[in-house]
Amino acid sequence: MVGEVRRVNRSSLGSALRELRETSGLEAKAVARGAAMSRSKLSKIENGNTAPSVTDVDCILTAIGVSDEVKAEYMAAAREAATEVTAWRLIRRLGYSRKQQQVQALESQTTLLRLFQPSLIPGLLQTPEYVRAVFARRNLTEDQLERTIGARLARQSVLYSEGKSFRFIITESVLRWRIVPPLVMVGQLDRLISVSRLPNVDVRIVALSARQLDFPGHSFSIKDDRTVTVEMIHAETVVTDPRDVALYVSKFERFNKIAVSGDHMRSLVEGIRDELLREQETD
Structure with missing residues (x-):
């Protein structure tokens, strides 16, 4: 583990991160690679020309390999601005494949991931065909699309x-x-059923027939009790204030109470899958 606990504020965060890296003996290119960002972006952060997001700081600290105490101090400084909004156009400029790599780095550090999704099959559960359908709507080149699909998978x-x-x-x-053809969706539903049998994975479905306790709103993911990522039409928002994180945890649990799981969930999914198969047989 690297570094000693020190007081750090958001304005000096970049230079403090540079000092940590230099103390560790790691080259900038190695840390940038581990943090799933470009060498130039790391340089801008370290020189104070770009304000790092909570995600950036988390990934950089993990790449350096700091102690839990040091990480807590630096993350507190990063969270001074409790909510961050990053427009999708900026993420597109970064590259969707690199964004997937950043998400992967964060997920690798997360012990408990809770995800509510009223719009799409969650990325961690998507088949290659479904991933392609999602990102084909982003006007990517074929090369960009293939890299993004690979990174998500x-x-x-x-x-x-x-x-x-x-x-x-x-x-x-x-x-x-219906964002994919029926037979492609059949494969996607089979994937859901398969993954739901993993011992550490709990997949639940909120049935349309269930009496609802809340409104879906939008998708969100909760990483441990640290951060919440919310996907909106124009941007991605990262919430870090514990009071706001608690609101999302509470909303997740309300849906969890009425969602079906286990064999009941698989039965519901199989019923929809069989409907799609019968539809194909009558075409």
Whole structure:
């Protein structure tokens, strides 16, 4: 582990991160690679020309290999601005494949991931065909699309990591949303059923027939009790204030109470899958 605990504020965060890296003896290119960012972006952060996001700081500290105490101090400084908004156009400029690598780095550090999704199959559960359908709508070149698909699929290996738990809540409407052809969706539903049998993965479905306790709103993911990532139409928002994180945890648990799980969940998914198969047989 690297570094000693020191007082650091948001304005001096970049230079403090540079000092940590230099003390560790790691070259900038090695840390940039470990943090899934470009060497130039790391340089801008260290020189104070770019304000790092909470995600940036988390990834850099992990790449350096600091102690838990040091990480807590630096993350506190990064969270002084409790909510961050990054426009999708900026993420597109970064590159969707690199964004997937950043998400992968964060997921690798997360012990409990809770994800609520009323719009799409969660990325960690998507088949290659489904991933392609999602990102084909982003006007990427074929090369960019292939790299992004590969990066998203690479994230899924975390599902098989020991010591990690995943809880997914998906609304039934997601399973019926026609963003892919019926037979492709059949394969996607089979994937859901398969992954739901992993001992550390809990997949639940909010049935349309259930009496609802809350409104879906938008998708969000909770990493431990540290951060919440919310995907909006124009941007991605990262919430770090513990009071706000608690609101999302509470919302997740309300849906968790009415969602079906285990064999009941698999039965519901199989029913929708069989509907799609019968539809194909009558065409």
